[in-house]
Amino acid sequence: MQRTHIVIVGNGITGITTARFVRKWSNHRITVISAESDHFYSRPALMYLYMGHLTYAQTKPYDDGFWERNDIELLRDYVRSIDTEARRLHLSSGNTLHYDRLVLATGSKSNRFGWPGEDLDGVQGLYGLQDLERMERNTRGIERAVVVGGGLIGVEMAEMLHSRGIQVTFLVRERSYMDYLLPPEESEMVNRHLCRHGIDLRLSTELREILPDEAGRVRAVVTTGGEEIPCRFVGLAVGVHPNVDVTEGSGIETNRGILVNTYFETNVPGVYAAGDCAEFREPPPGRKRIEQLWYTGRMHGYTLARTLCGERTPYRPGVFFNSAKFFDIEYQTYGDVAPVPREGEETLFWQHPSGDKSIRINFRRDDHRVLGFNLMGVRYRHEVCAGWIRQRRPMPYVLAHLGAANFDPEFFARYERELVAQYNARYPDRAVRLKKKKGLWASLTT
Numbered sequence: 001m002q003r004t005h006i007v008i009v010g011n012g013i014t015g016i017t018t019a020r021f022v023r024k025w026s027n028h029r030i031t032v033i034s035a036e037s038d039h040f041y042s043r044p045a046l047m048y049l050y051m052g053h054l055t056y057a058q059t060k061p062y063d064d065g066f067w068e069r070n071d072i073e074l075l076r077d078y079v080r081s082i083d084t085e086a087r088r089l090h091l092s093s094g095n096t097l098h099y100d101r102l103v104l105a106t107g108s109k110s111n112r113f114g115w116p117g118e119d120l121d122g123v124q125g126l127y128g129l130q131d132l133e134r135m136e137r138n139t140r141g142i143e144r145a146v147v148v149g150g151g152l153i154g155v156e157m158a159e160m161l162h163s164r165g166i167q168v169t170f171l172v173r174e175r176s177y178m179d180y181l182l183p184p185e186e187s188e189m190v191n192r193h194l195c196r197h198g199i200d201l202r203l204s205t206e207l208r209e210i211l212p213d214e215a216g217r218v219r220a221v222v223t224t225g226g227e228e229i230p231c232r233f234v235g236l237a238v239g240v241h242p243n244v245d246v247t248e249g250s251g252i253e254t255n256r257g258i259l260v261n262t263y264f265e266t267n268v269p270g271v272y273a274a275g276d277c278a279e280f281r282e283p284p285p286g287r288k289r290i291e292q293l294w295y296t297g298r299m300h301g302y303t304l305a306r307t308l309c310g311e312r313t314p315y316r317p318g319v320f321f322n323s324a325k326f327f328d329i330e331y332q333t334y335g336d337v338a339p340v341p342r343e344g345e346e347t348l349f350w351q352h353p354s355g356d357k358s359i360r361i362n363f364r365r366d367d368h369r370v371l372g373f374n375l376m377g378v379r380y381r382h383e384v385c386a387g388w389i390r391q392r393r394p395m396p397y398v399l400a401h402l403g404a405a406n407f408d409p410e411f412f413a414r415y416e417r418e419l420v421a422q423y424n425a426r427y428p429d430r431a432v433r434l435k436k437k438k439g440l441w442a443s444l445t446t
């Protein structure tokens, strides 16, 4: 019997997770096509390649023989168009490929806003391996750079450049770093941390234009305030948008992303989209229509694989989770932590005197049910935090069992007491008494 041929466009976390689980649960024929790289690598690790912490081989989660051993065909090519009637892909190489089911996992593209000078030599975004190669060339021997855009990729670019001794000016439109996402204390912590590292952080500052030298290479940027800042490199990190190029002329419906239902089905039977490039017609409760995150891509791929293997499964994301790094400060967030507590929400916040570690726990005012955690420079166990949120645990329970989430016993003893004391002072009628036993073992045995 002929095997169903599943073709996946994109070998990022979404496409590869789909492929891995389809292989695990079926004997379908699987082909993964990528224009970017021969093999799957970790995109969030791009910065460590530039900084010399990892080699390219170390960013690949599977050895190169994994694919053949698991009967997953890899094709290095670019899909130019899709003939959905004939179920056929047209590739840049001139070849065509027939599919029975098609998965579009084409990721994102860096935003551009049409600034004068944005196409000059030495001006670029950071998304993939080819960008990294350009950045390598563009920053060789330079002394000054400007990074535009105060998001996660902006701060990564600033750290990358800084690691090579390049003086960085960081233009951030917001009044404080990522204040649309981070509460004021965490946002200010990042501001301080960047300045401590010698980053020339310009808050409430936007780019107006980029100026060339005689050779057509960037020589300076001009801000909307009229200031000219000399530089030989400009990193544009002003967000990403779903990459829907492949759908052009195919009849597959798009809005900002490729439109899908909760089964990742597009309007065309047999064609699915997932990961960064997908946009839900109806987003899952409490989630966005488009979520451009690594862990989200992995969950999309896993769920879609079930459907492709005959068990039509809706996407039901669990408790939200994300992590990032702002130079030396690791950030983790679980559940729902709004930058400013919403009506009916309360927040408990503790900060280390050094100003580079903090814990925030948000909860409901009426029943004190825990809603979310924000951790800066402190690590908690994912499964424990997500479990408490899912189980709707009240704050006294969470505080009494914090040890189960903790990774760092020495440091923990101090902030646990301080957090509990703060909570007890505010809510004496619910006062928490700490047990003697601590840690994961305590929670398993109480």
Ligand SMILES: Cc1cc2nc3c(=O)[nH]c(=O)nc-3n(C[C@H](O)[C@H](O)[C@H](O)COP(=O)(O)OP(=O)(O)OC[C@H]3O[C@@H](n4cnc5c(N)ncnc54)[C@H](O)[C@@H]3O)c2cc1C
Residues within 6 Å of the ligand: 009, 010, 011, 012, 013, 014, 015, 033, 034, 035, 036, 037, 043, 044, 045, 046, 047, 077, 078, 079, 080, 105, 106, 107, 108, 126, 127, 128, 152, 153, 156, 243, 246, 274, 275, 276, 277, 291, 292, 293, 294, 295, 297, 322, 323, 324, 325
């Ligand atoms: C520098 C950087 C750092 C990041 N750090 C984090 C982080 O710390 N945490 C986090 O949660 N997220 C992070 N992200 C976001 C995360 O990497 C993405 O959400 C994730 O990679 C999306 O996975 P994906 O598989 O959907 O798409 P992608 O990883 O973008 O993979 C899509 C692939 O499809 C290929 N492709 C597209 N069109 C075609 C075509 N027509 N033909 C053939 N191939 C095609 C692309 O070249 C690409 O290789 C980061 C992103 C960047 C750029």
